[in-house]
Amino acid sequence: MNKNKYLHNPKDWSRRDFLTRAAAAGAALGTGKALAQDAPKPPSEPAGALANAAVMGEKHTGMTVLSERPLTASVPAELHHFAATPNDRMFVRNNLLTPDIDAAKHRLTVKGSVHKEVSFSLEELRKNFPLVRTQAMLECAGAGRTGFVPRPSGTPWQLTGGMGCPVWNGVRLRDVLRAAGVQNHAAHVAGQGGDFGVIATAAPVIRSIPMDKAMEPHTLVVFGMNDGPLPKVHGYPLRLMVPGWAGSASVKWLHTLNVLDAPFKGTYMDTSYRIPRDAVRPGEKMPPDALVTEAWPVKSMITYPAPNAVFKLGHSVLVEGRAWVGEGAIAKVELSFDEGVTWQAAQINNATDKYAWRIFSVEFKPAKAGFTTALARATDDRGNSQPMVARWNPLGYFWNGVHRVGFVVEA
């Protein structure tokens, strides 16, 4: 995997950051007639922010950086060939900078439609509530966006980029909410994180989730990932984990839970993260009744073989992958080795945690030498199957088209 495919030279990052800051400072100083208006002044240094080089230094060399500011990065499907996603392969999707937070001083406040406003240190969260360990999917709403034609704006995630399924360590959100006493008329809970932008006017990242999902026992306030501390870029010291739902609901660097009587009103609820109910023509505006992106539709990927792998004729290939659905369960996974003309059922490993992906496999014995492809198609317990091509939508969310990998069989 080529780490330098985009803009990956870590030495270059400090300079890029510098240029962006210099450009920002220039705008604020009003250089040039058109720019002389009073634009808010950005900080000269992003104090309290972690450099991209520090984040990427802990990541796998096969991770592709898709944007330096805000930082977004992901690995391809074949690097997900693990039972649970290791930290160094977990995707990065910031909206703003990566804050460097002092865990010792960090507190989580619960307020709004509660009987009593409460606040907890990390130590108090650990002591006061039962600890939970669960493996669960986290997937950006825009994961796989490059599959859409024409390409909508937004992070150009690879077809299987922008998702992962690590183990999470934390406490149940419902336990924390009950400690404050949720009022009867409460409808949503909004998480707010401590990330900040280069300019003071950058809107805080706030999303709210309905009370049912907040009270689901797998919805967590997490402080650990894969049984270690949460890495800084993944929300250290505290984040929400809203399993199976669009990743933006799992607010990172969480410091406030605001219990609301209605969905939160804000850009990350009302303008971004919306998807039309029905098909729209590419280029058309978002319909006013578009839905908030919540649970991911059924999806799967092939993690073995890697694209372009070479095998010997006469040997069988254990084609393997992962399948998941935002809510519900995987009912079956089928594979096709003839571009979708015929399909055969895959073996699926026993279910583990409710929101974890399922491992599937098929032993494939190539009948002849040459270029071969494998397609995987998952179906959930409500009868929804993956489409060959996901329905186009203005912001490019929920790509769940059938994944296809090509490999070579030698005589």
Add this chain to the structure above:
Amino acid sequence: MKGRFDRAFRLVTGLTLIIAAQANAPAQDEPPPAKTLAPGKGVELTTARCVLCHDATHITRTKLSRGEWEFNIKNMIERGAPIAPAEIAPILEYLAAYYNREAAPPPPAAATTTAEGDPAAKLLNANACLACHQTDKRVVGPSFREVAAKYGANSSAATTLAAKIKQGGSGVWGPVPMPPNAGLSDADLQQLASWVLRQK
């Protein structure tokens, strides 16, 4: 040894086939997006207002309809972009002209481009010089014309300017510092310095 070479060769052959056959893998084989916005009417304002919270690739990797750009500008203002109401139209005009899915961009504006094949043009682009400098207009840093006028009379102008490009600095043109370019070779520095001095 021979076996390994054979395998590598076959892999490359296979790869070519796969690239031709993989209808479902568009992203992996795309060239990286440009690090600076295309020069043209409105580029200074768009850079100053947009290339702030996010880098320029968020625009250069994208081609949208005019309506989608309009939606994006609204979305970004909601997210805190410091765009005044009067600035929306010129930014929209720029984006809809240069990053339009449905129409080719206009020919490059003369004042901000270099001749085709000019080695200096490559250096200017590769080192993000154009993020802060333009030929005619002061953007973040001074225009190349101003720099040429200031240093041009000096007999060792190219050497002085090459050293300044390498070291960066602040205070000559204002408080916004220029970052160093320590990675450039002496030949590249000379190339850039002489090009800038020709912009009188």
